[in-house]
Amino acid sequence: MKRFVVMFVAFVFVAGLCGTLLAQDRLDTIKKRGALIAGVKDSTPGFGFVDEKTREIVGYDVDFVRAIANKLGVKLQLKPVTSASRMPQLVEGNIDIIAATMTKTAERAKQIDFSYTYFFTGQKFIVKKGTVKSLADLDGKRIGTAKGSTSEQNAAKALPKATILSFDDYPQALLALQQGKVFAVTTDESILANLLGKAPNKEQYEIPDIQISDEPYGLGIKKGEKGLVDFVNKTLLEMEKSGEAKKIFDKWFGPKSPTPLQRGSFKITAGK
Amino acid sequence: MLKYQFDWSVVTSGKYFEWLLSGLYTTIQLSLVAIVLSFLLGLIIAMMRMSNVKPVRWFAHGYLEFFRNTPLLVQIFFWYFGSYKILPTVINDWLNRTNFEFGAAVIALTIYTSAFIAEDIRSGVRSIPKEQLEAARSSGFSYVRSMQYIILPQAVRITIPPLINQFLNLTKNSSLAMTIGVMELTYQARQVESYTFKGFEAFTAATLVYVVLSIIITLMVTYYDKVVLSPMKAR
């Protein structure tokens, strides 16, 4: 009995030690493993989607984590995530970093750490051409969006009298717009531009210059991993400086891309 | 390991509690309307399935096979999005001004569930001795009236356990209505999750509510069985 107790205490001690060692530093873990595991979207055009020819996941988000992996001198391993699964996956340690069109919000920042903003967009609307001149034209109307996104919350805040209808995904929301079931569809401009690009009779619709929120995208890292956060931020600043960040933007959202966007004055800078 | 902070207050009071409550209200409305309608439609389809008129019987047979074997989600999308292509513009415009999300969900749930209910009722009818129909017919009741007054009341009584199942399935299936934006219980639980990140609490609360709803439905039907129908039980 006594020996059993001693063994048990020893076991608990060793297990505890192992736990501490394991949780020590993500940066070291990545280097030892020789691979950076990144959670990315696999069906969001422009950011993370499967290339029809190579069958590989490509996009703006992917290129950023690839650059970070290169800088670390490790391989890049991609793991598809959804808006709902990305944070639990990170918290449980299944992925090292989230690069999945994730808007930096104060709520989310309570749970995870964010890198500097690596993409900047805003929430806008798709509407029938000529129906909307200002935000007031949208209030009290039925507005479609997708579930679980910040778009829903922003719309509810900006248009308190509107009815927000959340569909399973954006193509459905667009279909509802085309069938007159909603008056407008709202989400990040980059997603809207892509949706509209693929829509039939797209000339009947437009994205008016009404923005209801800033959507700074950040890379997500588990709380307390200062080493990794610092490394990622440093790399992002270098990418901006070297022009690589802009190159990646032009590759996916330049004038010749399927979803041309304006980068405008956006630059990756230190700060929130 | 998991540094998850439980916070039950998000689901027991305040704004998020109200969301869940309004979701519950919608779920109850949706389920009750669809339960009543699917039961009535199920009765009609069951009778058509047993009709002597071949085309009527074939139609009912096709109806059953088609709607039982098509996923409910597809049917919900069909009634909500697909009907737009079939209906004239006037009706579409009118529907778009109403709460058509709710209507489409009711239609889909009703039609889907009625197919299962019809089969349950049919097997209930088959278990009624044919002499009951003979007795009714020889009193001068037509086939339909015989069914209405004599056969179906007995068949429904026998069918009660499977009917409870169908009603419970319907109530659970009503959560699929959130895919077209019906703000029912699961939809609201997801809303609470995406606003608060307290998914565990929100979905636990929703799950509990579904369990309670199921128990209430079971008790209600059992009460009906015991108090209203028991005198005809053999003893």
Added chain:
Amino acid sequence: MITFKGVHKWFKDLHVLNDINLHVNQGEVLVVCGPSGSGKSTLIRTINKLEPINQGTLIVDGMDLSDSKVDINKLRAEIGFVFQQFNLYPHLSVMRNIILAPIKIRGMGKNEAESQAMALLERVGLVEKRNAYPTQLSGGQQQRVAIARALAMKPRIMLFDEPTSALDPEMIGEVLLVMKDLAQSGMTMIVVTHEMGFASEVSDRVVFMDDGQILEEAAPDEFFKNPKHERAQQFLKEVLSPMH
């Protein structure tokens, strides 16, 4: 009232009714007997078209049953039918068993139907069972309710298909008593039965069937004292033996 002319019926290869010719007058009480499988139940069931005939003419209350213009539901409402197994509706009380058809088919008011039902229940001696359910009654009581249910439609003809065969011996008497009372009131009745006492005491005429055919048709006194057909003699010997 009822006329069979050259009626035939087959169940697949089985010739269950073979050239039936029979006439029943208004107010007459006819007993049909014969061994089991002789076609007597089928015969009685053709009269309200529970079994359609394949050949011949059958005229009931002036209506030709093979005429597609005849409203069979209307005709059935005029013919009471009492089954061997009673066939009361188990989900309805005795009272509601009796008033259902008068209200739904005759359009009778509930009060009128109920007071009529009370009179009928009195006649069959079951007033105190009006709120009971069929499964709470004995077989004899159920059959008496079934007769009251049939009478509630004020039928012009009453058909009985072996009404006492499913009963325990001690309950047969109470049912026969009701039927006897009914016969004396002038009702046109056709009774398929093995109760020869009832036949000799109450009926105006006895018909003996075997193999789908009517082999003998006579007044009861004559039939019992002096049966002509060999098979009728054999049958009577069997049913009247004390061992039966």
